[in-house]
Every structure is written in structure tokens, then in C-alpha cells.
Amino acid sequence: MRRRILISGASIAGNTAAWWLSRFGHEVTVVERAPAFRDGGQNVDVRGVGREVLRRMGIDDIALKNGTTEEGTAWVNEDGSVAAQLVTEELGEDGPTAELEILRGDLARLIYKPASEQATYRFGDRIEAIDDRDRDVEVTYASGDTGTFDLVVVAEGVGSATRELVFPRENDPRWMDVTMAYFTIPRVASDDRMWRWYNATEGRSISLRPDNHGTTRANLTIQKPSQGEQDWDQELQKVFMRDRFADAGWQADRVLAGMEETDDFYFDVLRQVRMPRWSKGRVVLTGDVAWCATPLAGIGTTLAVTGAYVLAAELQRNSDVDAALRGYEAAMRPMVEEGQGVPKFGSKMMQPQSRLGIHLLHGVLSLATKPLVRSAVAKLTTRDSKAPDLSHYPGAGS
Numbered sequence: 332m333r334r335r336i337l338i339s340g341a342s343i344a345g346n347t348a349a350w351w352l353s354r355f356g357h358e359v360t361v362v363e364r365a366p367a368f369r370d371g372g373q374n375v376d377v378r379g380v381g382r383e384v385l386r387r388m389g390i391d392d393i394a395l396k397n398g399t400t401e402e403g404t405a406w407v408n409e410d411g412s413v414a415a416q417l418v419t420e421e422l423g424e425d426g427p428t429a430e431l432e433i434l435r436g437d438l439a440r441l442i443y444k445p446a447s448e449q450a451t452y453r454f455g456d457r458i459e460a461i462d463d464r465d466r467d468v469e470v471t472y473a474s475g476d477t478g479t480f481d482l483v484v485v486a487e488g489v490g491s492a493t494r495e496l497v498f499p500r501e502n503d504p505r506w507m508d509v510t511m512a513y514f515t516i517p518r519v520a521s522d523d524r525m526w527r528w529y530n531a532t533e534g535r536s537i538s539l540r541p542d543n544h545g546t547t548r549a550n551l552t553i554q555k556p557s558q559g560e561q562d563w564d565q566e567l568q569k570v571f572m573r574d575r576f577a578d579a580g581w582q583a584d585r586v587l588a589g590m591e592e593t594d595d596f597y598f599d600v601l602r603q604v605r606m607p608r609w610s611k612g613r614v615v616l617t618g619d620v621a622w623c624a625t626p627l628a629g630i631g632t633t634l635a636v637t638g639a640y641v642l643a644a645e646l647q648r649n650s651d652v653d654a655a656l657r658g659y660e661a662a663m664r665p666m667v668e669e670g671q672g673v674p675k676f677g678s679k680m681m682q683p684q685s686r687l688g689i690h691l692l693h694g695v696l697s698l699a700t701k702p703l704v705r706s707a708v709a710k711l712t713t714r715d716s717k718a719p720d721l722s723h724y725p726g727a728g729s
């Protein structure tokens with residue numbers, strides 16, 4: 332059955348949904364508030380069941396070829412010497428660096444390009460009002476245009492306005508007490524192919540990761556409760572980071588200088604999205620807007636591609652939309668709840684307050700690099716054992 336489907340948000344979840352829904356023969360429109368396709372973003376990884384979805388889309392190999400070439404993770408001291416390291420080749424999918432590490436923008440583009448050959452994209456616009464009339468939904472865009480759809484898929488990420496419009500106050504966020512800024516800086520000769528992670532006192536860390544574009548991806552993290560920084564404008568967010576990291580040591584001066592010049596500053600105060608339901612009438616949520624687990628869980632992109640595929644596949648299997656939406660939620664809830672089960676003390680441990688805490692962390696990490704301890708830790712931190720069974724879902728040719 333050919334349905335008219337509107338998707339709001341053209342990042343990982345929205346483009347994946349557009350890819351599958353148009354392959355399944357639906358008439359798909361995607362609305363994205365940015366004026367053009369968004370290229371930005373830093374390293375994201377795709378693991379386990381998410382890789383299977385990419386395989387079914389025929390893009391797993393090309394995604395691997397477009398990977399960031401990161402070889403593992405090294406925790407470094409102030410003078411740059413290595414305190415502990417985990418090398419991916421020895422770990423398979425279990426370590427912090429996954430086999431498939433790719434820049435968010437590169438992955439989104441790999442999905443967007445083929446999707447845009449079949450779906451219609453409206454950039455620079457957004458949903459302003461939704462009238463769910465049981466059998467269909469009338470949408471009014473900010474531009475004043477209107478459209479009528481059989482289903483609206485909201486894939487607008489963690490701070491979605493449409494979610495608040497349709498499900499007011501239903502999100503009960505779990506704040507993770509972590510603030511992060513990501514941005515790209517010029518590469519220098521001493522940047523190697525490891526993710527280098529430096530801890531400073533007062534819950535601060537700086538990390539540098541290689542990419543496949545000849546630049547270096549920087550991250551500044553602070554362990555502290557939010558004081559509303561997520562709502563500040565970008566200039567104030569940069570001032571905040573500059574003040575906090577001025578005396579951090581290691582490569583802080585270089586990273587802060589790079590932050591001033593960067594054109595892809597991305598700032599986030601981490602919070603999980605906790606929604607009691609993911610659909611209401613003919614409106615359904617997918618990706619971070621529905622269940623953001625935060626980068627601390629390391630599973631956000633895997634969940635986004637998996638959820639968008641499961642939603643499309645359930646709509647393909649069921650002629651009744653309500654049954655499809657129930658099937659989607661039943662298939663995805665266990666994996667999402669497992670993914671969100673990341674303990675808050677984990678990030679506190681990784682961002683200690685004192686010199687003694689950093690010393691202890693490095694000691695624990697060098698122990699965790701020993702093979703036996705490593706596989707026990709990997710088992711404890713697995714977050715996709717409850718992934719949906721994809722074997723009864725259709726592939727692209729169906």
C-alpha cells in the first residue's frame with residue numbers, strides 16, 4: 332500500500348527512514364530546518380545490528396572505506412606519554428573505537444544521496460502546526476505551505492520542537508551531568524591515528540581523534556550538572572569552554588585556538604530522552620528524538636539506523652498503521668532500554684576531579700587492557716544484546 336509519508340529531520344534517522352520507505356514504494360517528503368544538507372559532526376560508530384541494516388542497504392562496505400581510520404584509544408599524560416591504550420585490531424567490536432568509525436556527516440551523506448533520488452526534500456523549512464485527523468494528518472510548514480500525509484515520522488534529534496508540539500511534557504529527560512563541545516581543528520604532524528584522551532582535574536577531558544579529511548576532531552568534556560548552557564548562544568558557549576580549559580594543560584592552548592577558528596562547533600549538554608510512548612495517532616518518533624541515549628552509551632547511531640529500518644519494515648509488513656506502530660515499539664523498546672542503561676558513575680569515573688582520581692583511572696585502564704579483564708569488561712558493557720530480530724523483516728528488494 333502506497334502511503335504519503337512526511338519525515339521531519341534529515342540526519343541519520345530521517346535519511347535512513349526516507350531510504351527504506353521510498354524503497355518500499357511510499358511517497359516520501361523530508362523536511363529539514365537547515366537550509367541545505369548538514370555535513371558537520373564528529374566520529375560516530377555503528378555496531379552489531381546497525382551494521383546489518385547498513386549491509387541490507389548496500390552501504391556497509393563503502394561506509395568502512397570512508398571510515399576515520401582510527402586505530403584505537405590511548406589515555407595520555409600531560410607530557411603526551413601513553414598511560415594505557417586499547418587497540419581496535421585486538422578487540423574487534425568490543426572497544427571504545429569500533430570497527431566502523433565514521434564522521435556523522437559522511438554517514439548521513441552516504442544515506443542521503445540515494446534517498447534524495449527517490450524522496451522529495453524540503454530544506455530550510457519546518458513543521459509549525461499539525462492537525463491529526465485520525466485517517467490523515469494536515470501539516471502547516473513555517474513557510475506557510477501545507478501538506479496532507481498518512482503518517483508523519485519525526486526524526487528531529489534530542490531537542491525536537493515537533494515532539495513538544497505533539498507530545499507536550501511527555502519527555503522525562505535523564506540529565507547525565509556532562510557537557511561536551513565537538514569541533515574540527517587543523518591537523519599537525521604529531522597527530523597519530525589513535526583517539527588520544529587526556530584527563531585534567533575538575534572533571535575535564537580533552538580528546539583528539541583522527542579523521543579521513545586531513546583534519547583532527549577535537550572534543551572538550553566537563554563533568555558537571557547543567558546550568559542551562561544548552562540554551563546559550565554559541566559565542567557564550569565558546570567563552571564558557573575557553574574559561575574552563577585555559578589552565579587544563581597538554582594540548583589545551585592548541586585546541587582552544589582551533590575552537591576560535593572552527594566552522595563546525597557542536598555543543599551539547601547530555602540528556603537522555605525518556606518517552607513513555609513513541610507514537611500518537613498518525614505521528615511517530617524515531618532516533619534521538621524518541622530515545623536519545625547520549626554519546627556516553629556509544630550506541631546512538633546504531634539505534635538510529637536500526638529504529639528507522641524497523642519502523643519502515645513494520646509498515647511494510649502491516650496494512651494497519653496502528654499494528655505497525657505497535658510492532659515497531661515492541662521490537663525497539665528492549666534494545667533502547669538496554670542502551671540507555673549507562674550508569675552516571677561511568678562518566679564520573681572517566682572524568683575524575685583530582686590528580687589522585689586520574690592516577691587511579693589510568694591504573695584501572697591499564698589493567699583493563701589485559702586480555703582476560705578486557706573480555707569480562709566487554710561482556711559487562713554490551714549494550715545491544717536485546718537488538719530486534721531482523722530475520723523476519725524484508726530487504727531492499729521486497
Ligand SMILES: Cc1cc2nc3c(=O)[nH]c(=O)nc-3n(C[C@H](O)[C@H](O)[C@H](O)COP(=O)(O)OP(=O)(O)OC[C@H]3O[C@@H](n4cnc5c(N)ncnc54)[C@H](O)[C@@H]3O)c2cc1C
Pocket residue numbers: 339340341342343344345362363364365369370371372373374375435456457458486487488489490491492493513597617618619620626631632635
Ligand atoms: C550537525 C550535527 C552534528 C552532530 N555531531 C555529533 C558528534 O560530533 N558526536 C555525536 O556523538 N553525535 C553528534 N550528533 C548527533 C548524532 O547524529 C545523533 O546522536 C545520532 O546519530 C542520531 O541521529 P538522529 O538522526 O536521530 O538525530 P540528529 O543527528 O540530531 O538529527 C536531527 C536532524 O533534525 C533536524 N531538525 C531539528 N529540529 C528540526 C525541526 N523542527 N524541523 C526540521 N528539522 C529539524 C536537525 O537539523 C538534524 O538534521 C550530531 C548531530 C548533528 C545534526
